[in-house]
Amino acid sequence: xxxxLPEPRARAVHFTFEGEALTAHSGDSVAAALLGAGIGHSRxxxxxxxxxxxxxxxxxCFECLIEIDGVANRQGCLVEVRDGMTVRRxxxxxxxxxxxxxxxxx
Amino acid sequence: MTSTDLAIIGAGPAGMEAAATARxxxxxxxxxxxxxxxxxxxxxxxxxxxxxxxxNLAFLGPDYAAGAAKAERFRASGANYWPSAMVWHxxxxxxxxxxxxxxxxxxxxxxxARSVLLATGAMERPVPIPGWTLxxxxxxxxxxxxxxxxGLYPQAPLVLAGSGxxxxxxxxxxxxxxxxxxxxxxxxxxxxxxxxLPHLPKALLGWxxxxxxxxxxxxxxxxxxxxxxxxxxxxxxxADSVERVRCTSDGQTVELEAxxxxxxxxxxxxxxxxxxxxxxxxxxxxQRCFHPVLSDRGETSVPGVFVAGDGGGIGGAxxxxxxxxxxxxxxxxxxxxxxxxxxxxxxxxxxxxxxxQMAVRPLLDAMYPPPDWIxxxxxxxxxxxxxxxxxxxxxxxxxxxxxxxxxxxxxxxAGMGPCQGRMCGLTVTEILADAHGKEPDAIGYYRIRPxxxxxxxxxxxxxxxxx
Ligand SMILES: Cc1cc2nc3c(=O)[nH]c(=O)nc-3n(C[C@H](O)[C@H](O)[C@H](O)COP(=O)(O)OP(=O)(O)OC[C@H]3O[C@@H](n4cnc5c(N)ncnc54)[C@H](O)[C@@H]3O)c2cc1C
Ligand code: FES
Numbered sequence: 402x403x404x405x406l407p408e409p410r411a412r413a414v415h416f417t418f419e420g421e422a423l424t425a426h427s428g429d430s431v432a433a434a435l436l437g438a439g440i441g442h443s444r445x446x447x448x449x450x451x452x453x454x455x456x457x458x459x460x461x462c463f464e465c466l467i468e469i470d471g472v473a474n475r476q477g478c479l480v481e482v483r484d485g486m487t488v489r490r491x492x493x494x495x496x497x498x499x500x501x502x503x504x505x506x507x
Numbered sequence: 508m509t510s511t512d513l514a515i516i517g518a519g520p521a522g523m524e525a526a527a528t529a530r531x532x533x534x535x536x537x538x539x540x541x542x543x544x545x546x547x548x549x550x551x552x553x554x555x556x557x558x559x560x561x562x563n564l565a566f567l568g569p570d571y572a573a574g575a576a577k578a579e580r581f582r583a584s585g586a587n588y589w590p591s592a593m594v595w596h597x598x599x600x601x602x603x604x605x606x607x608x609x610x611x612x613x614x615x616x617x618x619x620a621r622s623v624l625l626a627t628g629a630m631e632r633p634v635p636i637p638g639w640t641l642x643x644x645x646x647x648x649x650x651x652x653x654x655x656x657x658g659l660y661p662q663a664p665l666v667l668a669g670s671g672x673x674x675x676x677x678x679x680x681x682x683x684x685x686x687x688x689x690x691x692x693x694x695x696x697x698x699x700x701x702x703x704l705p706h707l708p709k710a711l712l713g714w715x716x717x718x719x720x721x722x723x724x725x726x727x728x729x730x731x732x733x734x735x736x737x738x739x740x741x742x743x744x745x746a747d748s749v750e751r752v753r754c755t756s757d758g759q760t761v762e763l764e765a766x767x768x769x770x771x772x773x774x775x776x777x778x779x780x781x782x783x784x785x786x787x788x789x790x791x792x793x794q795r796c797f798h799p800v801l802s803d804r805g806e807t808s809v810p811g812v813f814v815a816g817d818g819g820g821i822g823g824a825x826x827x828x829x830x831x832x833x834x835x836x837x838x839x840x841x842x843x844x845x846x847x848x849x850x851x852x853x854x855x856x857x858x859x860x861x862x863x864q865m866a867v868r869p870l871l872d873a874m875y876p877p878p879d880w881i882x883x884x885x886x887x888x889x890x891x892x893x894x895x896x897x898x899x900x901x902x903x904x905x906x907x908x909x910x911x912x913x914x915x916x917x918x919x920x921a922g923m924g925p926c927q928g929r930m931c932g933l934t935v936t937e938i939l940a941d942a943h944g945k946e947p948d949a950i951g952y953y954r955i956r957p958x959x960x961x962x963x964x965x966x967x968x969x970x971x972x973x974x
Contacts, residue, residue: 402643402661402662402748402766402767403653403659403660403661403662404659404660404661404662405657405658405659405660406560406563406658406659406660406684407658408559408560408658410559410560411559426657426658428543428552428555428559428656428657429656429657429659430656430657433653433656433657433659436653436659437657437659441642441643441747441748442642442747442748446893446895447924448894448895449895451640451895452642452747452748453640453642453892454642454643454645454748455645455649456644456645456646456649456892456930457630457631457645457646457648457649458645458646458648458649458650458652458653459548459630459648459649459652460541460960461630461777461926461929461930462633462892462926462929462930463893463924463925463926463929463930463961464892466925466961472963472965474925474961474963475961476960476961478652479541479542479591479593481543481591
């Protein structure tokens with residue numbers, strides 16, 4: 402979906418997404434790193450389970466919510482990608498009280 | 508715990524200028540921003556582009572490159588600076604210090620400040636069209652952010668849709684960078700020039716801004732990018748992600764292929780912090796959004812809390828700098844800072860500049876009016892993206908007796924998701940105002956509660972033992 406302009410001075414950053422090894426550039430946010438690596442969607446909604454991707458890239462829409470190093474609900478567009486990060490797609494509404502999560506599954 | 512005379516939230520043009528000015532008066536200053544570098548939205552990643560991607564400055568343009576000197580001035584000011592730090596709560600008693608809670612590096616830090624300046628800027632107005640939740644549909648600002656911070660750009664076919672200066676600027680930046688744009692779908696209603704004309708004499712005071720706008724329009728016209736005018740009924744179509752865009756242009760149906768559709772209908776103040784502290788807001792009919800009510804010193808209705816920049820009302824970067832400067836000088840006066848010999852003259856100068864910069868706003872508001880269709884929405888179109896609430900459901904809540912957004916929230920969960928209503932708040936207010944035949948001021952807005960940013964259990968746990 403996204404391409405990169407030539408960046409002769411960039412440093413490569415290695416991380417994983419859903420277990421797959423990916424490469425980004427230093428200074429990328431996690432959300433940008435995923436879009437740059439061709440990842441089409443980074444979370445599913447709690448209610449209907451539809452796929453979503455980042456919308457605003459500036460911290461207001463929360464469509465980039467993602468699990469980083471085991472912590473869910475991080476704003477991927479505000480966290481810089483780092484070497485060795487383990488990133489996972491956020492499915493539904495992790496960390497919400499069970500009744501809400503259940504409701505989401507219906 | 509950290510104590511400071513002045514805490515500033517937001518390191519854009521307003522916050523950086525305020526920090527540098529306040530330091531000159533001798534105040535201690537702490538500036539907190541969730542981005543990794545100073546610059547705010549306009550100058551996002553300016554330092555990194557200067558040091559690592561100097562070639563990109565050419566297509567990002569002179570207004571962007573001008574941010575380098577601003578960031579340098581701020582860095583040299585002696586202000587304490589916390590980057591990559593998110594403010595998630597502000598407690599602002601009328602008397603005594605304000606308390607700010609900041610999530611930073613996995614812990615919460617507590618800040619005590621004698622005065623607080625909110626310089627949190629604007630956000631793009633959400634554009635709730637059918638299909639806007641499909642992957643591949645983003646805001647113009649989102650794509651511009653990726654271009655500034657990472658040199659990333661959407662693969663062809665790329666379609667831009669909407670109205671206003673930021674759309675124009677991004678189209679021209681893409682063209683200058685050699686990034687192909689398939690089409691611009693311009694939603695500005697017919698008669699822009701005629702609507703602008705009555706405001707022209709006053710706007711001439713801001714001739715610099717007018718000239719820049721004119722240059723952008725000429726650059727777009729000579730770029731060869733196809734522009735469809737008077738666009739309405741915009742829709743994003745696709746199965747798993749956007750594949751096509753449909754609309755009407757001058758009444759004719761247009762359908763284009765797109766792997767990315769970028770939307771933009773102007774910017775509005777980011778309301779979270781001013782709403783959180785419960786300061787008074789008023790509806791601005793020309794810009795179709797709420798503004799916090801500010802004194803001419805920049806103070807909100809909550810004593811000791813000031814607002815500067817686009818968060819107080821849209822004025823653009825140069826105006827943001829001046830409101831930052833004015834607020835810093837006023838705060839220095841109030842806190843009895845020592846080095847303020849020429850303060851009054853400087854305030855007069857800043858106010859004069861601000862007047863010239865604000866003179867073009869009525870012209871811009873008239874030429875690029877905010878969308879008039881949002882309050883009329885009905886049907887399946889998702890209004891609240893988080894909880895997937897449709898326009899029809901919001902109208903239903905109105906019919907069932909919900910007088911305002913907080914009752915609609917209780918009925919529908921609209922505004923209860925992680926974005927806390929940032930993406931649906933304005934739309935819900937507008938639909939309810941339409942349904943009840945009332946003014947938005949009478950309808951109101953969501954009550955905002957802390958935390959205004961997602962805080963992890965670890966960050967909460969670390970709160971009491973902070974520092
Ligand atoms: C996405 C976007 C792109 C834009 N691009 C341009 C452009 O290229 N050219 C142009 O002329 N104008 C642009 N604008 C218009 C812009 O609003 C102004 O020109 C200018 O940046 C406003 O300055 P400011 O200081 O008021 O706020 P901003 O520059 O918006 O700075 C506000 C800062 O506050 C920070 N912040 C907000 N909330 C929190 C919080 N809770 N905790 C910590 N930090 C927080 C943000 O990270 C941001 O850095 C853009 C606006 C948007 C929304
Ligand atoms: S993409 Fe909108 S909050 Fe991150």
